[in-house]
Amino acid sequence: MPPASRRLAAWALLGAAAVWLVPANLLPIMTFESIGREQSGTIADGVVRLVQSGMPVLALVVFTASLLIPILKILVLAVVYWRTPAHPSPRAAIRAYRLVYWIGRWSMLDVFVVALLAGLMRFGKLATASAEPGITAFALAVVLTMLSAHVFSTSQLWDPDHGNGANP
């Protein structure tokens, strides 16, 4: 694929990821039902619940993986793509790119937490847990951001004519 097409594909995937990140953060990702009482929660609600349960370290992990990193990754990639090809400071750009490239996959954490809880609390008599549409939007946002970074050719930061898409 020519470098210009790769850039376009990376932008398109990043745009789609940014769009899906909105419902991912606004819609509930999970519902708990306990003794007839239903409680739906967004990603942010999950972080608050962990803090209120006296688990600030886990709350920090979930906050970083599910709220901070997805937004940070999209912003960093957008800045890197915006100034490519022939980036004015390619070395700094590739450092930022490598960082978000490898950290971004940890955002999948909340998807796995929901999968486990929904699988485990399925047949409880008094308490059940089930997935909600927000988790689909969140999984899509994470996967699309990863694909966007994957499609982008880092060699274009230096040489716009010979990019062929190698990744870290």
Add this chain to the structure above:
Amino acid sequence: MSDSLSRPSGPAVVCHDCHLRLARPGADRGHWYCPRCGARLGSQHRLRAQAVIALAATALVLWLPAISLPLVYVDQFGAAGSVTVLSSAAALFGDRYGLVAAVVLGTLVVMPAAQMTALLVAMARLHAGGRPRRWLWWYRQGREWAMPEIFLLGALIATTELGENTSLRLGTGLFFLLGLVVARWVAEGLADPAVLDRILEQRDAEAGDAARL
């Protein structure tokens, strides 16, 4: 038979990140990096193919029980239940969250097995003098898309969250999963993609020389 593949020397190196062509440094000490983009391009450490083969085979053996045996048992006032990787994906699929189920299956079932199989075959072929470029491509993809270590952290968070109100017991699947994560982590540490690239370049150069003779 030697457990290591000899380090390549001679042909020019192309950085996989910025595509700069450069000569191999004369004296290899420690890791060496691309002067333009800082990517790691090689290392003085020899690739211990047999050790990597053993670790990849171990990870593959652990993979099946890790995805199919119960990770956690829960007891809610007499109603007992358990969850496996496969049953959690099936539950999502049953609740019409097919896309999330596909992500779970892809990252926890398909990619870890594909990555470790690719690593196993690639190392065996490298050891036999081959150039397993396609298998190494799959190995690289698995480094990104296989996520058992993230799932393990997710399991820790989920059980801590639930543990407050419910009686929980860890299942054997969780220990197989932990073993898989450790074996994969060590195998990846030994099978550095930069070192593998240099070996392939060396083999390509040798094949080119042989064709010219």
